[in-house]
Amino acid sequence: MQQTTTSAAGLSSSESRNGGASGKRIAAYLLTEYLERIGVEVVFGLCGHTVIAMLDALGNSRIRFISTRHEQVAAHAAEGYARASGKTGVLLTHLGPGLTNATTGVANAALDSIPLVVFAGDIPSYFYGRHPHQEMNLHMDADQYEVYRPFCKRVYRVDRVEDLPRIVERAFHLARAGRPGPVLVDVPMDIFSADLATDAFTSVPAPLAPANIDPTAVDQIIEKLVAAKNPVLYAGGGVLSSRATAALVSLAESLEIPVAHTLMGKGALREDHPLLLGMTGFWGTPIANEKCRTADLIVAIGTRLAEANSSSWNPRFTFSIPPTRLIHIDIDPAEIGRNYPTELGVVADAKLALEALAAAASGKTHRRREGLREEIRRGRDAFSSNWAHQRDSDQFPLRPERILNELRKALPEDAFVVTDVGWNKNGVGQQFPITVPGTFITPSGLATMGFGPSAVLGVKVAEPRRVAVALIGDGAFSSNMSVIATAMEANIPAIWIVMDNSGYGTIAGLESMHYGWEFGCMFMCKGKPYSLDYAAIARACGANGIAVQSAGELGPAIGEALRSGVPTVIQVPMENAPTPTPGHWDINDIYRKGA
Numbered sequence: 386m387q388q389t390t391t392s393a394a395g396l397s398s399s400e401s402r403n404g405g406a407s408g409k410r411i412a413a414y415l416l417t418e419y420l421e422r423i424g425v426e427v428v429f430g431l432c433g434h435t436v437i438a439m440l441d442a443l444g445n446s447r448i449r450f451i452s453t454r455h456e457q458v459a460a461h462a463a464e465g466y467a468r469a470s471g472k473t474g475v476l477l478t479h480l481g482p483g484l485t486n487a488t489t490g491v492a493n494a495a496l497d498s499i500p501l502v503v504f505a506g507d508i509p510s511y512f513y514g515r516h517p518h519q520e521m522n523l524h525m526d527a528d529q530y531e532v533y534r535p536f537c538k539r540v541y542r543v544d545r546v547e548d549l550p551r552i553v554e555r556a557f558h559l560a561r562a563g564r565p566g567p568v569l570v571d572v573p574m575d576i577f578s579a580d581l582a583t584d585a586f587t588s589v590p591a592p593l594a595p596a597n598i599d600p601t602a603v604d605q606i607i608e609k610l611v612a613a614k615n616p617v618l619y620a621g622g623g624v625l626s627s628r629a630t631a632a633l634v635s636l637a638e639s640l641e642i643p644v645a646h647t648l649m650g651k652g653a654l655r656e657d658h659p660l661l662l663g664m665t666g667f668w669g670t671p672i673a674n675e676k677c678r679t680a681d682l683i684v685a686i687g688t689r690l691a692e693a694n695s696s697s698w699n700p701r702f703t704f705s706i707p708p709t710r711l712i713h714i715d716i717d718p719a720e721i722g723r724n725y726p727t728e729l730g731v732v733a734d735a736k737l738a739l740e741a742l743a744a745a746a747s748g749k750t751h752r753r754r755e756g757l758r759e760e761i762r763r764g765r766d767a768f769s770s771n772w773a774h775q776r777d778s779d780q781f782p783l784r785p786e787r788i789l790n791e792l793r794k795a796l797p798e799d800a801f802v803v804t805d806v807g808w809n810k811n812g813v814g815q816q817f818p819i820t821v822p823g824t825f826i827t828p829s830g831l832a833t834m835g836f837g838p839s840a841v842l843g844v845k846v847a848e849p850r851r852v853a854v855a856l857i858g859d860g861a862f863s864s865n866m867s868v869i870a871t872a873m874e875a876n877i878p879a880i881w882i883v884m885d886n887s888g889y890g891t892i893a894g895l896e897s898m899h900y901g902w903e904f905g906c907m908f909m910c911k912g913k914p915y916s917l918d919y920a921a922i923a924r925a926c927g928a929n930g931i932a933v934q935s936a937g938e939l940g941p942a943i944g945e946a947l948r949s950g951v952p953t954v955i956q957v958p959m960e961n962a963p964t965p966t967p968g969h970w971d972i973n974d975i976y977r978k979g980a
């Protein structure tokens with residue numbers, strides 16, 4: 386429907402296209418019809434000779450195919466789509482270089498527990514062992530799919546066309562079951578073209594009732610929370626992906642418990658909620674770190690208590706477990722007890738667990754926590770007042786705080802803010818008010834530079850009526866500017882705000898702090914700082930490009946982008962100021978300067 390119509394248009398009938406009326410049809414068409422049946426709306430990808438049969442089938446289906454200029458872009462876009470829609474993202478890649486280009490995006494989805502199904506074309510199966518064109522097989526025959534093994538939930542190679550329906554059903558099932566993540570289906574190109582019984586694709590992924598919490602555990606947890614002196618609820622990305630935020634609020638309010646969150650958990654409570662402490666860890670907030678460190682009981686939900694959020698697990702900064710006691714609720718049993726001794730582990734869906742806990746907490750008498758809300762307010766205000774003057778600063782290049790301030794003022798509350806890595810991710814996690822759950826989309830586990838510019842495409846495809854803005858550094862944006870071309874071709878009016886500090890600012894800041902210079906981190910040309918004209922590049926692609934020349938121009942520029950309905954790049958020169966770091970990161974103890 387979207388990209389290719391010519392090859393099918395050249396055929397006389399759907400019967401000839403599909404291999405005759407003998408009860409058999411070509412697998413690629415049956416597969417595509419199955420994808421339609423199970424609700425796939427869009428496939429992101431990039432062509433290659435191994436997937437042309439799929440392109441022909443997709444081109445004649447209701448499924449939208451969004452062709453990108455780099456497979457990493459397609460993978461991040463598929464992830465952005467999955468995160469904004471709550472559905473499984475689907476990716477199509479060629480073998481060899483196509484598959485390897487996509488690895489970073491697929492691994493990013495894996496580490497953030499996002500469901501993806503990746504279809505990769507492969508060499509003709511009858512050439513296994515002969516090392517045909519573009520195959521990577523230096524150690525084993527036909528094993529390109531092994532490249533995905535360390536980060537996919539399952540990697541399948543389809544060796545017989547009869548296995549394709551079962552494997553595809555398994556892939557969509559596994560991508561969502563338990564802890565979500567990517568699954569690879571590697572298909573030799575002759576299998577895409579092979580005949581298959583027309584009724585072969587019969588079974589669809591089973592509807593899944595999420596894992597419930599044991600009622601005894603509910604009673605135990607509520608008893609412990611009620612008795613605790615200064616407990617904290619700690620929300621991770623699982624709270625948002627299972628849409629559990631209302632239950633979290635209800636539990637927190639019933640027992641008057643403050644809530645801290647991870648980077649992925651930002652938005653679990655409205656930013657203006659009086660029980661919200663904020664983000665923990667290296668780039669967290671002092672009040673969140675302090676209340677977690679001194680809590681007698683923490684109930685952590687949907688988080689892996691990862692390094693950045695836990696100040697490298699150093700007990701002096703964020704979590705001190707023990708003496709703090711930990712109850713950990715997560716969908717993945719492997720996460721429980723990994724980094725901290727755990728008093729009680731519960732394997733359950735965050736929403737069902739929080740709903741059961743909220744129901745059991747309702748009306749329960751708890752310890753008095755007079756002054757808690759006031760203490761949180763004072764703690765948050767004290768930290769935020771450190772840069773209050775920067776929020777309205779007219780300085781040029783702009784202060785990052787001014788950029789956040791202008792963005793928040795200009796955006797509707799339900800707009801998506803997609804970040805990359807750098808000041809954008811760390812600063813938004815720490816300082817940007819998010820009031821609608823799920824509107825903050827960021828790469829956390831793999832922290833991939835290049836995520837934001839591409840993921841925003843998928844977010845906007847999933848929610849075309851809502852605003853989607855990518856807030857990104859110039860390093861990330863210039864790593865793959867082909868996103869503008871894809872946005873133009875696919876008519877995706879995304880907005881990119883490029884925080885331009887002429888370099889990989891975050892790493893430059895670390896190097897400067899420890900070694901006194903920024904060697905290898907800044908963009909230089911002929912000995913001078915080098916900044917590209919990103920706005921002109923956008924215009925060269927036929928998109929809108931605005932180069933902000935003063936602090937006062939940013940707000941109107943965002944307004945113009947929102948009104949235009951055209952893909953827009955806003956280039957904002959920015960001071961390379963570090964994000965405040967109230968927590969700890971071990972790397973800072975490793976650097977040693979020598980002769």
Ligand SMILES: Cc1ncc(C[n+]2csc(CCOP(=O)(O)OP(=O)(O)O)c2C)c(N)n1
Pocket residue numbers: 805806807808809831832833834835857858859860861862884886888889890891892
């Ligand atoms: C693919 C990849 N390469 C390298 C890094 C290491 N890294 C982390 S932050 C950063 C700098 C990002 O620069 P930019 O996008 O300009 O944002 P800024 O730090 O200037 O805000 C780099 C290179 C990474 N996270 N991902």
